[in-house]
Amino acid sequence: MNIKSLFLGSAAALVAVSGARAADAVVVAEPEPVEYVRICDAFGAGFFYIPGTETCLKVSGYVRAEIRGGDDVYKGIERDTYDWRARAVTRFDARSETELGTLRSYAELRYNFNNGADKETVDLNQATIELGGFRVGAADSQFTSWTGYLGAIISDDVIAEGNYVTNQISYTYSADNGFSAFVGTEQGKGDYLVDDYLPHILGGAKFKQGWGSVTGVVGYDSKAEEWAGKVRLDVTVTEAISAWVMGGYKSNDVKDFYGTWNGDYAVWGGIAAKVTDKATVNAQVGYEDEGTIAAALNVAYTLVPGFVITPEVNYTKFDDARQARTRGAKDDAFQGIIRFQRNF
Numbered sequence: 001m002n003i004k005s006l007f008l009g010s011a012a013a014l015v016a017v018s019g020a021r022a023a024d025a026v027v028v029a030e031p032e033p034v035e036y037v038r039i040c041d042a043f044g045a046g047f048f049y050i051p052g053t054e055t056c057l058k059v060s061g062y063v064r065a066e067i068r069g070g071d072d073v074y075k076g077i078e079r080d081t082y083d084w085r086a087r088a089v090t091r092f093d094a095r096s097e098t099e100l101g102t103l104r105s106y107a108e109l110r111y112n113f114n115n116g117a118d119k120e121t122v123d124l125n126q127a128t129i130e131l132g133g134f135r136v137g138a139a140d141s142q143f144t145s146w147t148g149y150l151g152a153i154i155s156d157d158v159i160a161e162g163n164y165v166t167n168q169i170s171y172t173y174s175a176d177n178g179f180s181a182f183v184g185t186e187q188g189k190g191d192y193l194v195d196d197y198l199p200h201i202l203g204g205a206k207f208k209q210g211w212g213s214v215t216g217v218v219g220y221d222s223k224a225e226e227w228a229g230k231v232r233l234d235v236t237v238t239e240a241i242s243a244w245v246m247g248g249y250k251s252n253d254v255k256d257f258y259g260t261w262n263g264d265y266a267v268w269g270g271i272a273a274k275v276t277d278k279a280t281v282n283a284q285v286g287y288e289d290e291g292t293i294a295a296a297l298n299v300a301y302t303l304v305p306g307f308v309i310t311p312e313v314n315y316t317k318f319d320d321a322r323q324a325r326t327r328g329a330k331d332d333a334f335q336g337i338i339r340f341q342r343n344f
Contacts (some may be wrong), residue, residue: 006298013338014113026032035050038155043102046059046060050137055096056094057235057303058093058094058147059092059093059342060090060091060344061095061341061343062088062089063089063344064086064087064088064103065084065086066081066337066338067085067338067339068087068335069335069337070336073158073315073333073334076318076330076331076332076333077326077333083115086113087111087112089111089125090158091107091108091109092108100131102130103129104131105128105130106122106126107126108124108126110122110123110125113288123165124138125165126140133172134169135184136169136170136172136173137168138167140166141161141162141164141166141206143228143258144163145194146204146217147204147232147246148215149246150270150286151162151202151272151282151284152280153284153312154298154339156296157259157283157343158286158294158296158314158316159262159292160260161190161248161268163257163260167187167226169184170184178207178210179205181207183201184202186199186200186219187241188200188201188223192223195223198222200222200257200258201219201222201254203217203260206220210236212233213233219257219260220258226251226254226256226259230247233238233246240247240273241272242271243269243272244271245269246267247265249265262292262322263290263291265289266289267286268284268287270283270287271283272281279302280299281297284297285296290321290322291320293316293317294314294316296312297318305342306344309338310339311337314335315334315336318330318332318333
């Protein structure tokens with residue numbers, strides 16, 4: 001065998017081996033396409049499509065730390081030390097368009113830690129389903145929320161304007177000209193929980209324009225067989241200043257689910273002034289028929305976007321009847337608060 005024959009034989013062997021290996025080549029599977037989260041701009045900022053669906057979801061909330069010192073302005077009792085509370089809130093807002101309108105579900109969970117308590121508390125502050133004007137679930141009573149909450153004050157409800165979370169069902173009609181109205185029923189809670197098949201009944205109307213709004217609401221407590229109503233006026237004075245005033249009246253001076261103030265009537269008023277790009281001053285005064293006066297003043301300062309620091313001072317002058325209901329209560333009470341809140 002000469003060198004030329006050896007070379008040709010080796011080449012043929014390499015070709016044969018290469019052919020055999022080519023037949024057994026490993027095929028690498030292509031990666032499956034990744035479905036990235038898509039922005040949903042149909043319902044405002046912060047919404048995104050849940051992958052694989054046409055449902056838009058928004059996750060938001062806040063984390064808060066709050067320290068109170070001085071007197072308890074709700075009861076008139078002097079504190080022995082400061083009151084320190086922490087809270088985390090998570091909100092889930094899911095929406096999709098249907099042939100009957102926007103289908104929405106909304107839930108808000110509150111996680112609280114008060115004064116070094118060994119046991120944390122979790123509150124379901126809202127869980128509702130909405131479709132085409134109908135709403136069912138748990139939320140703040142519409143006697144309270146329909147007129148709009150009181151001013152941007154931390155201790156805003158020393159003189160209470162109504163009740164909060166309750167099971168409810170309602171229908172709201174909204175027109176294009178700024179008019180809206182609702183009717184609904186509510187279960188109540190605590191001492192005001194209905195004890196037969198007749199729920200609490202309520203309704204309201206609102207007219208809103210660029211200058212402000214006029215709102216009214218009336219509620220019937222089926223357990224106490226009493227009613228209460230409120231009327232509110234909001235006015236936009238300038239781009240930086242807004243003011244409001246509200247009055248409430250009830251058919252019996254005893255508290256019920258809707259008439260939560262003392263005496264037949266109560267009035268509230270407040271103002272908000274944006275004094276700089278970062279600071280807004282809020283003031284509020286309330287008065288109830290029995291004679292109690294509650295006043296508050298704060299400054300909401302946005303240190304950086306999403307982080308607000310709010311110092312507040314409160315004063316309550318108690319009437320004799322309200323003071324007598326709390327053992328050891330003072331004639332008047334002063335309180336100072338500092339709140340730190342990070343919104344997301």
